[in-house]
Amino acid sequence: MVGDKGSQPGADRRLQDLGIQLPAAPTPFGPYVETVQTGNLLFFSGMLPVVDHKPKYVGRLGRELDVEAGRDAAYTAALGVLAAAKAHLGSIDRVTRVVRLGVFIATSGDFFDHPRVADAASELFRSIFGTEKLPVRVVIGVTSLPLGVPVELEVIFEVA
Amino acid sequence: MVGDKGSQPGADRRLQDLGIQLPAAPTPFGPYVETVQTGNLLFFSGMLPVVDHKPKYVGRLGRELDVEAGRDAAYTAALGVLAAAKAHLGSIDRVTRVVRLGVFIATSGDFFDHPRVADAASELFRSIFGTEKLPVRVVIGVTSLPLGVPVELEVIFEVA
Amino acid sequence: MVGDKGSQPGADRRLQDLGIQLPAAPTPFGPYVETVQTGNLLFFSGMLPVVDHKPKYVGRLGRELDVEAGRDAAYTAALGVLAAAKAHLGSIDRVTRVVRLGVFIATSGDFFDHPRVADAASELFRSIFGTEKLPVRVVIGVTSLPLGVPVELEVIFEVA
Numbered sequence: 001m002v003g004d005k006g007s008q009p010g011a012d013r014r015l016q017d018l019g020i021q022l023p024a025a026p027t028p029f030g031p032y033v034e035t036v037q038t039g040n041l042l043f044f045s046g047m048l049p050v051v052d053h054k055p056k057y058v059g060r061l062g063r064e065l066d067v068e069a070g071r072d073a074a075y076t077a078a079l080g081v082l083a084a085a086k087a088h089l090g091s092i093d094r095v096t097r098v099v100r101l102g103v104f105i106a107t108s109g110d111f112f113d114h115p116r117v118a119d120a121a122s123e124l125f126r127s128i129f130g131t132e133k134l135p136v137r138v139v140i141g142v143t144s145l146p147l148g149v150p151v152e153l154e155v156i157f158e159v160a
Numbered sequence: 161m162v163g164d165k166g167s168q169p170g171a172d173r174r175l176q177d178l179g180i181q182l183p184a185a186p187t188p189f190g191p192y193v194e195t196v197q198t199g200n201l202l203f204f205s206g207m208l209p210v211v212d213h214k215p216k217y218v219g220r221l222g223r224e225l226d227v228e229a230g231r232d233a234a235y236t237a238a239l240g241v242l243a244a245a246k247a248h249l250g251s252i253d254r255v256t257r258v259v260r261l262g263v264f265i266a267t268s269g270d271f272f273d274h275p276r277v278a279d280a281a282s283e284l285f286r287s288i289f290g291t292e293k294l295p296v297r298v299v300i301g302v303t304s305l306p307l308g309v310p311v312e313l314e315v316i317f318e319v320a
Numbered sequence: 321m322v323g324d325k326g327s328q329p330g331a332d333r334r335l336q337d338l339g340i341q342l343p344a345a346p347t348p349f350g351p352y353v354e355t356v357q358t359g360n361l362l363f364f365s366g367m368l369p370v371v372d373h374k375p376k377y378v379g380r381l382g383r384e385l386d387v388e389a390g391r392d393a394a395y396t397a398a399l400g401v402l403a404a405a406k407a408h409l410g411s412i413d414r415v416t417r418v419v420r421l422g423v424f425i426a427t428s429g430d431f432f433d434h435p436r437v438a439d440a441a442s443e444l445f446r447s448i449f450g451t452e453k454l455p456v457r458v459v460i461g462v463t464s465l466p467l468g469v470p471v472e473l474e475v476i477f478e479v480a
Binding site: 028029030031032033034035036038039043044045046060102104106108142143144145146147148152154 | 199200201257259260261267268269270271272274275278279282283286291294295296297298299300301302303316318
């Protein structure tokens with residue numbers, strides 16, 4: 001998955017190589033900000049699958065939405081993380097580690113495919129930053145999320 | 161919202177100016193502590209809307225409680241954060257940034273006013289610390305919280 | 321609970337004295353890692369009550385499982401944290417502080433014994449690291465957890 005260290009392209013370059021176009025950086029829905037850096041840690045607000053400040057999906061997994069919708073929601077929110085990181089850092093090449101990936105999934109009690117949904121975000125980060133920067137991960141099924149979306153990500157990066 | 165930098169009062173002074181009296185610092189309900197500082201980061205235990213170690217509200221939003229009760233619960237818990245910070249730091253003037261505000265809201269699945277509830281905590285922090293110290297925010301609807309309370313906050317401060 | 325400072329044994333020694341045998345270090349269920357260290361902070365993936373990579377308990381508290389099962393699940397997951405820490409650090413003597421203990425509990429809405437469940441993890445950490453290294457704690461009741469387990473821990477250590 002990751003090239004040999006000598007010729008390893010940066011994260012910005014990998015985005016290009018994969019043909020991934022980042023969306024506009026997300027903007028807050030209230031009195032908070034999208035990113036806070038303290039020391040080398042970059043904290044992000046809970047990232048939702050929104051497009052143009054509107055939810056791309058509304059519903060719960062195991063009810064109104066299936067796993068594929070959940071995976072696309074997680075992928076969309078992860079793109080938002082990258083867009084917010086780029087807005088904060090100038091270039092995501094400055095990301096030295098994905099420290100933590102939290103994945104909150106709105107679901108009825110009888111849904112158990114959380115990992116497949118979370119993997120969609122994990123796989124995007126792996127393809128951009130490489131296996132050696134993979135984060136710890138925390139996956140939780142919850143009652144409901146802001147705007148009624150099915151997935152919310154909470155991410156911490158280590159940055160140079 | 162925030163005065164010009166030259167004449168900006170400290171956070172302790174703003175509390176006074178706003179006539180806000182902090183409650184006694186919260187005390188644990190088990191074998192843990194209310195605050196841990198590591199480097200410049202101050203972590204807080206999940207802060208509940210308690211008064212005199214007893215829950216001010218019991219119930220879920222969208223069921224037993226309405227948005228106004230949720231907002232007051234969030235405000236009450238946020239006062240507990242400030243009281244715990246003052247107990248740890250001596251003065252909340254030492255807070256250089258509100259890094260993260262997590263808001264867990266006990267709710268049935270059909271409640272979607274999370275942001276209005278969370279805003280009550282955000283607005284208190286903004287009025288005390290100013291817009292330039294606003295945190296990232298993560299808002300989640302959950303099944304139930306300790307003591308049956310409707311709101312729990314999880315906060316990280318950066319301190320000098 | 322904690323001996324006088326002069327003769328205080330290290331955490332590895334306490335494990336031995338208490339006759340606690342750590343399990344094999346947990347391994348991921350997807351594209352993430354079990355531990356990430358950044359500076360002096362050691363983040364862990366959400367730790368589940370698994371034995372040999374399989375869930376020891378499946379179900380929710382207040383429904384299929386009672387408090388004692390929940391406590392054993394929390395204890396089992398906490399052993400996984402210690403095993404992952406040992407794999408990362410070589411020796412858990414290098415843990416200078418348990419910073420944060422997050423406890424997610426799968427539950428129906430009418431369960432309120434969260435603290436007793438969480439205490440099982442807190443008490444293990446206290447017996448190994450001592451009262452002076454107790455963490456902040458955040459306890460949340462959620463809809464469902466990966467693999468259908470009743471408890472998931474999210475932990476941060478400060479390490480030397």
